[in-house]
Amino acid sequence: MVTKKLYFQTPRLLAELYAGDEALLATVEEALGVTVVTRDDWIELSGEDEPVATGETFLQILETGRRNGLRITKGDFRNTLQAVVEGHAEELKVAFSDQLRIQLKRKSVVPKTINQKRYLEAIRDHDIVFGIGPAGTGKTYLAVAAALEALLNGTVEKVILTRPAVEAGEALGFLPGDFNEKIRPYLQPLFDAIFDMLGSADSERLMGDPRENRPGKIEIAPLAYMRGRTLSDSFVILDEAQNTTPEQMMMALTRLGNGSRMVITGDKTQVDLPRHKYSGLKEAEKVLSQVDGIAFHYLDGRDVVRNPLVQKIIQAYEKYEAKTGAHSPRELRRD
Numbered sequence: 001m002v003t004k005k006l007y008f009q010t011p012r013l014l015a016e017l018y019a020g021d022e023a024l025l026a027t028v029e030e031a032l033g034v035t036v037v038t039r040d041d042w043i044e045l046s047g048e049d050e051p052v053a054t055g056e057t058f059l060q061i062l063e064t065g066r067r068n069g070l071r072i073t074k075g076d077f078r079n080t081l082q083a084v085v086e087g088h089a090e091e092l093k094v095a096f097s098d099q100l101r102i103q104l105k106r107k108s109v110v111p112k113t114i115n116q117k118r119y120l121e122a123i124r125d126h127d128i129v130f131g132i133g134p135a136g137t138g139k140t141y142l143a144v145a146a147a148l149e150a151l152l153n154g155t156v157e158k159v160i161l162t163r164p165a166v167e168a169g170e171a172l173g174f175l176p177g178d179f180n181e182k183i184r185p186y187l188q189p190l191f192d193a194i195f196d197m198l199g200s201a202d203s204e205r206l207m208g209d210p211r212e213n214r215p216g217k218i219e220i221a222p223l224a225y226m227r228g229r230t231l232s233d234s235f236v237i238l239d240e241a242q243n244t245t246p247e248q249m250m251m252a253l254t255r256l257g258n259g260s261r262m263v264i265t266g267d268k269t270q271v272d273l274p275r276h277k278y279s280g281l282k283e284a285e286k287v288l289s290q291v292d293g294i295a296f297h298y299l300d301g302r303d304v305v306r307n308p309l310v311q312k313i314i315q316a317y318e319k320y321e322a323k324t325g326a327h328s329p330r331e332l333r334r335d
Helices: 011-017 022-031 049-065 076-086 090-096 115-123 141-151 181-199 199-209 246-253 280-288 307-322
Strands: 002-007 033-037 042-047 129-131 158-164 217-221 235-238 259-268 294-298
Touching: 002 049, 002 280, 011 049, 011 141, 022 033, 022 049, 022 076, 049 076, 049 129, 090 115, 115 129, 115 141, 129 141, 129 199, 129 280, 141 158, 141 181, 141 235, 158 181, 158 246, 181 217, 199 217, 235 280, 246 259, 246 280, 259 280, 280 294
Parallel strands: 129 259, 129 294, 158 217, 158 235, 235 259
Antiparallel strands: 002 042, 033 042
C-alpha cells in the first residue's frame, strides 16, 4: 500500500479539476480501487502502487488541460477517467499539452482527445476537410469554432453554415412562419454552437437580419440555397453531409471560391435519405480520398464528449453491427 499526496496553488484550482463536485472522486475510487481524500489545497490517493500511479497520472492530465484553457466539466472528468483506465493516458497527454486553443469572446475551445486535436490541425492545414464520425465527437462544434476564429481574426470575410433539410426519420409536416422560422428547426444545432461560443448579442450582430435587409457575416442556410453561387473568402461548413445526395455533394464542393476553406461533417451510420438514394458523403469518400489538398479525418467512440453513456451506446451498436454485418441502425431494424 502506498499514499500519494498532490498539492495545488489554491483550493479553487484543485476543485476545478473535478468540476467542484467531490462526488466525482468516488468514481475514481470505484474505477481504480483506491481511496481518495481531499482537503483544502491537497488531494491524497491511497492503495496499491499501480492504481495510485494511474490516479496520479489522471489528475496530472486534468491539470495540464486546465492550465491550457480547458474548463473541465463533469463529462470531461468522466470521459478522461475512462480513457485513462482504458490505457489511453499517453494520447491524452499529447492532446492536453501544447494545446490547440481557439480563444473566442465568450469561451476558449480546446480539443479534448488526440483525434480532436488532429482534426483541428487538419482544418488549419487543408482547404477541404471531411470530419467523419458518430454523434457527440465534436466534429461540428470544433469546425464552427475554427470558422468563427477565422472570421474574427480576418482570415475570411464570411462564415457560411449549411446542411441538407432532411427530416431525421419523422415527418415534421407544415411549419408555420416566414422562411427563417421554417428552416430554423433543421439548422438549430448550428445556431446553438454559435450562441454558445459568442453569446446572444455578438451572434445576432454577426448573423444580421434578412428581414431588415441587414446582411451578416455569418450565413446559415439550407444546402439547396448554395446552388449557382461562388463562395469566395469564406469558411464553409457543410453539416450532416451523410444526408446529401451525390449530386448535392458535388454541387457543394464546387461552390468553393478563392480564399475559401470548407469542412464537411457527417456520420455514415445516420443516413436519413430514402432507401433508394445513395449518400453523397459515402461517394465522396470513395472518389476524393486520394486528391491532394483534401483531408479525411475520422473520429470514433473514444472522441465522444457528451454524456459518457453516449459512448457506451455507440460501442454497443458497433459491436452489434460487427456481429450482424449491418452498417447502420436502419439496417439493424430489418432483423
